[in-house]
Amino acid sequence: MITVDWGTTSFRAFRLRGAEVIGRYAGPHGILQVPPGSFASTLRAAIAPWLADGETRVLMSGMVGSRQGWQEAPYLPCPAGAAELAAGLVAVPFEGARVLLAPGLSIGGEVPEVMRGEEVQIVGALAQMGQDAVACLPGSHSKWARIAGGRIEGFTTHLTGEAFAALRDHTILGRLIQPGAAPDPDAFARGVARSADPGGLLHHLFGVRTLGLFGRLADAESYLSGLLIGHEVRAAAPSGPVYLIGAPTLCALYARAIRQCGGSSILVGEDAAAQGLAIIAEHAPWT
Amino acid sequence: MITVDWGTTSFRAFRLRGAEVIGRYAGPHGILQVPPGSFASTLRAAIAPWLADGETRVLMSGMVGSRQGWQEAPYLPCPAGAAELAAGLVAVPFEGARVLLAPGLSIGGEVPEVMRGEEVQIVGALAQMGQDAVACLPGSHSKWARIAGGRIEGFTTHLTGEAFAALRDHTILGRLIQPGAAPDPDAFARGVARSADPGGLLHHLFGVRTLGLFGRLADAESYLSGLLIGHEVRAAAPSGPVYLIGAPTLCALYARAIRQCGGSSILVGEDAAAQGLAIIAEHAPWT
Numbered sequence: 130m131i132t133v134d135w136g137t138t139s140f141r142a143f144r145l146r147g148a149e150v151i152g153r154y155a156g157p158h159g160i161l162q163v164p165p166g167s168f169a170s171t172l173r174a175a176i177a178p179w180l181a182d183g184e185t186r187v188l189m190s191g192m193v194g195s196r197q198g199w200q201e202a203p204y205l206p207c208p209a210g211a212a213e214l215a216a217g218l219v220a221v222p223f224e225g226a227r228v229l230l231a232p233g234l235s236i237g238g239e240v241p242e243v244m245r246g247e248e249v250q251i252v253g254a255l256a257q258m259g260q261d262a263v264a265c266l267p268g269s270h271s272k273w274a275r276i277a278g279g280r281i282e283g284f285t286t287h288l289t290g291e292a293f294a295a296l297r298d299h300t301i302l303g304r305l306i307q308p309g310a311a312p313d314p315d316a317f318a319r320g321v322a323r324s325a326d327p328g329g330l331l332h333h334l335f336g337v338r339t340l341g342l343f344g345r346l347a348d349a350e351s352y353l354s355g356l357l358i359g360h361e362v363r364a365a366a367p368s369g370p371v372y373l374i375g376a377p378t379l380c381a382l383y384a385r386a387i388r389q390c391g392g393s394s395i396l397v398g399e400d401a402a403a404q405g406l407a408i409i410a411e412h413a414p415w416t
Numbered sequence: 417m418i419t420v421d422w423g424t425t426s427f428r429a430f431r432l433r434g435a436e437v438i439g440r441y442a443g444p445h446g447i448l449q450v451p452p453g454s455f456a457s458t459l460r461a462a463i464a465p466w467l468a469d470g471e472t473r474v475l476m477s478g479m480v481g482s483r484q485g486w487q488e489a490p491y492l493p494c495p496a497g498a499a500e501l502a503a504g505l506v507a508v509p510f511e512g513a514r515v516l517l518a519p520g521l522s523i524g525g526e527v528p529e530v531m532r533g534e535e536v537q538i539v540g541a542l543a544q545m546g547q548d549a550v551a552c553l554p555g556s557h558s559k560w561a562r563i564a565g566g567r568i569e570g571f572t573t574h575l576t577g578e579a580f581a582a583l584r585d586h587t588i589l590g591r592l593i594q595p596g597a598a599p600d601p602d603a604f605a606r607g608v609a610r611s612a613d614p615g616g617l618l619h620h621l622f623g624v625r626t627l628g629l630f631g632r633l634a635d636a637e638s639y640l641s642g643l644l645i646g647h648e649v650r651a652a653a654p655s656g657p658v659y660l661i662g663a664p665t666l667c668a669l670y671a672r673a674i675r676q677c678g679g680s681s682i683l684v685g686e687d688a689a690a691q692g693l694a695i696i697a698e699h700a701p702w703t
Contacts, residue, residue, distance in 0.1 A: 240610065240613075240620075240623040240626060240627060241623075241626045241627070241629075241630050241632075242622075242626060243626055243629065270622060270625075271618075285615060285619055286619065286622040286626075287616070287618040287619045287621075287622060288587065288589075288618050288619075288621035288622045288625070289618050291587045291588060292583065292587065292618060292621060294586070294587075295582040295583055295585075295586040295587050296579065296582055298582075298586065299581070299582040299585065299586045300575065300578040300579065300581075300582050301578060302575075323527065326527075327651075328572060328651055329574070329617070329647055329648070329650070329651030330616070330617045330618070330647070331558075331574040331575050331576050331579060331617070331644065331647055331648050331651065332572055332573065332574045332575075332648075332651055333527075334574075334575035334579060335529075335557060335573040335574060335575045336527040336528075338557075338575070339527060339528045339529060339530055339573075340527060340528070342528075342530065343528050345528075357618065360616055360617070360618055361616070361618050361619075363616070364614075364615055364616030364618065364619055
């Protein structure tokens with residue numbers, strides 16, 4: 130079968146035999162790059178060799194199932210696991226193969242929460258995490274999920290990655306940053322340490338400016354990164370080990386911040402999405 | 417005499433007789449718009465009629481006294497009041513008048529603090545505030561100052577205004593905002609209320625997105641503004657009434673946020689800078 134992790138800005142396809150990845154394809158055509166009405170043709174172009182080879186099952190996750198994607202696969206309420214996600218799959222028309230879209234998850238309440246794509250990565254990481262765990266998926270919109278009884282019980286999102294880019298590129302703090310400079314672990318650690326001080330994040334952000342003004346900051350970008358990730362980790366306040374799911378470089382930064390905040394973490398491989406889709410596929414309505 | 421509040425992006429000059437403002441001039445030529453070596457000619461062009469009328473004393477505050485300005489008037493340590501600021505004035509060459517630049521204030525420590533321009537506004541507001549008070553000067557870099565014995569004892573800065581603009585204009589939150597929409601007091605109040613919830617600012621920022629996604633937010637810009645100002649006010653945690661110094665519209669937002677957080681505030685007029693410079697001028701070395 131074929132699994133596709135189709136996000137806002139990226140497209141990653143895997144060919145699986147059982148749970149083993151036997152083929153990979155990655156492209157830049159995230160859903161924002163797909164012209165209206167062209168999702169089927171974009172998918173076909175990307176996986177044509179595998180279709181020609183006889184594959185007839187395609188399972189997709191990520192923003193492709195959002196209102197801005199191919200077709201909306203409505204959010205499911207938490208708690209939810211592989212079985213609930215499989216029951217919420219939505220079929221889209223595609224000549225020569227059955228193509229299913231995975232739903233996202235949401236939590237109601239006064240301020241709702243949503244995820245779309247991360248739930249599949251979490252399911253894929255369950256074999257490593259066990260049935261009860263805390264998972265963190267760092268990124269533009271970082272997710273912290275509580276796993277109980279093998280299902281996602283609840284989660285919170287932090288706008289950390291997007292806020293970092295906006296503050297770095299569009300405030301006075303950016304003037305202190307040397308483009309292309311190598312990350313500085315000491316400056317990162319100072320940022321994480323600062324996040325424990327009183328005064329709040331908006332006050333700490335101005336401190337990036339004054340430290341630079343007084344020549345006390347070699348790498349403002351690493352410090353800013355540590356400051357924001359530190360605030361996120363302290364707000365999430367994980368009580369046990371944190372399973373980190375995502376790109377290795379970013380996960381390594383989170384691992385350092387979590388350790389510095391007194392916690393511990395375990396890295397999960399990057400292929401969690403493909404593995405999660407393979408597990409959901411076992412429950413899927415293929416016929 | 418003439419006083420000038422010369423900031424990064426604005427230029428405001430006042431002609432005074434005693435403490436009474438008898439003439440005003442405002443222009444867009446902040447220090448970033450002044451070509452190198454052109455500070456004296458820019459000033460002369462702006463106040464030429466008053467010079468021709470016999471004025472020979474000019475006292476200036478703001479970023480014109482920074483390293484990026486006309487000449488640096490080094491930061492003074494806190495506590496400092498009108499007498500200390502007058503003793504720290506720096507003269508610059510100017511044919512036909514004595515031109516003095518006011519210093520800024522700084523606080524040392526692991527993460528330093530700086531202000532430049534606001535200290536003069538605070539001195540100008542002392543007559544209204546009394547000798548012991550808390551002052552807030554909202555803006556791109558909001559200042560909260562403790563006044564004791566008529567001097568500025570300490571202060572903190574919050575990057576609230578700049579963070580607001582960067583998050584509104586350069587993250588996914590901006591997609592929810594209708595340009596030119598009238599501010600919505602209810603959405604602002606909801607943002608202020610949200611700032612009291614656990615989870616931290618980065619988590620609350622993602623909530624702006626989900627509230628919009630679920631159609632529960634009429635005015636995301638007002639909500640975001642309330643959220644950030646609410647975080648700032650709660651971090652500052654003023655114990656008594658807060659004297660708000662600055663532009664009336666922005667001060668009115670802060671007054672509402674402070675009231676909603678259980679505090680009280682008093683508005684100070686916009687001419688605090690001119691009044692502060694008039695007071696400092698009494699101690700100034702004019703000859």
